[in-house]
Amino acid sequence: MKLDNIYKEEKKSSFAKLSEIIITMASRPSGLIGLSILVFHIILAFISPYIAPHDFKAIDPTLMLQAPSAEYWFGTDDLGRDVFTRTILGGRTALTITFFGSLIALLWGGLLGIFCGLVGGKIDDVVMRIVDAFLSIPWILAMLLIVSLLGTSTEVLIPALGFFYGKGIVRVARAATHDVIAKDFIVSARARGHSDFSIIWNEIIPNVRDAILVEGAMRWSWMLLGFSSLSFLGFGVSPPTPDWGLMISNARGLMSFAYWAVIAPIVGLSSLIIGINLTADAFAKALGIDRSTKAPV
């Protein structure tokens, strides 16, 4: 029998698959830009403590609100701290907290969604109504309540953010599961007598994984914005730790004459969010989720 060349494709290791996905992502301009921004921010987060030119918490009243100069590239803030140093350090906390936050959101939201989609019936009804009820509570109010009761430590912020951003994932995971669940291979697994756990693990997760991952990546950028809002309101990172949300909040009042103190953190925050969004988009396209055309490519 003739083995055809273009349809031949052997099982690949997961590493090979991942690198193929990344190459596909980078092959589109938007994906390449998004990936570069994201990678840049991640590298920056790792190396910034070593390359920071000044001490981020050194207060010097004599240097208050200096315009950008050769010594202070982005100028100084109202306490005389170097804005450049604080900007490159300002993404670290936000990135860490939201990364782990979205992992938690992904896990509980994804698993609960899959579970509800699979069992259906009354359990599904009850759980989904609870999730709907939570969706109707303004998250920022609820977060403020949690933070004021339990404090703003990382151990509180990560699970709290993870919880609030996971609700939306429940819906996505449930819908994705519903798409798969009616397919005959699930019926077939059921008829063979596989346990619910085995059906979830072997049959459903491989088919909904991509959709949930993309949703999780999107949530990550929203969570970043949410976390920065918390900081902006003074409920995120506590001073003197540098954080973009906090920096924007502090420098906001002085914007009319010391614009440099507010522009740098804004650029930092927006570029990271744009980077994550573009990456998530390219990721979805590389996985073939957002397919506008059905033609063979």
Add this chain to the structure above:
Amino acid sequence: MTDIIQKVKNLSIGFRSKKGEEILILKNINTNIKKGETVGIVGESGSGKSTLALAMMGYVKHGLYTIGGECQFNSSNLLKMKSKDLEKIRGRKIAMIPQNAGQALTPNLKIGYQIDEALQLHSDFDEKEREKKISELLNKVRLPSPETIALRYPHELSGGQQQRVAVAMALAGTPDLLLLDEPTTGLDVTTQAHVLELLNFIAKDTGTSMVYVSHDLGAIAQVSDRIIVMYSGEIVLEGPSRDILKSPIHPYTHGLLKSIPKLSLAGLPESMPGSQPQPGTIQSGCSFFDRCNFSDENCKNNSPKLEFLKDLNTSVRCFNYEKLVNASQASQTFNKIKNKSLDKEILNLSEVSISYAKQKLLDQIFNRISDDNPTVKDININIKKGETIALVGESGSGKSTILKSIAGLLRTKDGLIRFDENRNLSSDLKERDPNDLRIIQLIFQNPDESLNPNHTVEEIIAQPLKLYFGLKGEELKKNIIDLLQKVRLGEFYTSRYPRQLSGGEKQRVAVARAFAAKPDIILCDEVTSALDVSVQAAVLNLLQQLKEDFGTTYIFVSHDLAVVRAISDRVAVLYQGRLCEVGPSNDVYKFPSHPYTEVLLGAVLEPDPDIKPKLVAEDIVEERPPEKGCSFQGRCSRILGDICKKEIPPWQLTDSGNAIRCHIPIKELQKEQF
């Protein structure tokens, strides 16, 4: 010649692969459509037949592009036309009737409005005239009471009626050319026969040329004057329909006709080896080379040209067609099936009723089902070990529902399912023990859906082996390869994903998975209806072979009566979830006695222009079984009167062992055959 209305010249359409190679879907197609003729384009999936039909109205699917050639309509090339100009032609001059009218009609607009829309676009009538025209069109497609139909929404019509509306819409612009893309494929046998008859009538009445695209030679045989056979993007045979069906001179058509099961002959048809090559894979030689029985060295190295034979008025793409010219009629040899069905009972359904009705809260709490008129009622079947029993009927007859209940996927309302004479099987999956689950396995209609796209073939077949026998490591691997060989697939398939397999190969994997459990009973739910004809025969032969090897019992559900005839020992005919007739297939097919069986068998389309379907009953679709009396009373042409409407008919036994459920006395039933 002035009577040519569409001229396809050197047409090639293709796409560019990821690696930048140009891959051809259509290769250098040349053909003409004459005024007033009906041309059937036939081919398997992927042969390019739909692409050709779409190109004839100047449309190329997204992702594909025209590589060369033209489609001339009224001496202008449609493929180079601006969309503004195309708009004037589409609908007015060339109209299309889609495969699935249910999806082609806008669900939130009334039928009358949708036809009116077509009329506004494609005609110059004023409002009054349009109104008249709408009922005229609906009358023409023979829809009952056009005034009420016009006020209905698409979902309120049956599939056949929707298809008729689609025909009416296409006729609104009085087109010169009608393109029909598999217009009857999703319909029931009886409906299909009626729609084809309508199309024939319209072709004669309006003088419209038609291009009828289908994989079904039976349907093509009924409508077309000329047939184009496509294979792998090329025309391989083109000629008058009768000649092509009666004495095909291309090996592919020859094999194709041989692989179609016939109503008149029991036993399995010969299968064609292999499957159609994927686009872009043929390097040199004839594309049909490796499946051909008549091929030689020349075919391997040189691709044949389409040659016009004047005396036969036929074009053929084959070096060795002469061998077939003399071979005369495609003599069909059927492998007679020999089944060693024992007298031992393996599965018994007694008084089984199944209901889909939504249950009231109180019933839900007490976990009971109450429904006076359940979807499936009073099913009594006794299945013997080693036999193949087929459940047949139109859609909605409850045949798949019964299968689901046997598999434990759907709770029954009443009745018992007894296995092996003494073990009662619960209809609830959760209450069956692993062994009860193992003995019954399912094979589904669509292998695309029944195989997890993220698992390799190895992982798919390993599942039952791990679950039921706890196999691991080397032993597991050995068993998988063993099973793959049994279904005629090699070891190298283990690491492939379902998307890398052809339809037939996928279905073989599904068969292997079912047999991996070493089941006693296999439930086959329309297992061949998603497959191409040439592949269908091969899968049927495989199933038969495996059955002879393992002594498995098949419960076979199909709407295709010829397939059922080929493989089954016994047939149970269902209408609206009630049994009409049960008996040995030979008798049921030779002397259809129940009025419904007569209707059903009469409507079957055969790839033979001499056998015309007999349209007995109307193709009305009933939503629900009647509350009282015989289930077939609404459509029966031999209805006796009140007794049929009030009393459930009794079972009557014929001498040959058929059980028939009808009020008409047996003698009477057997007499009135056509």
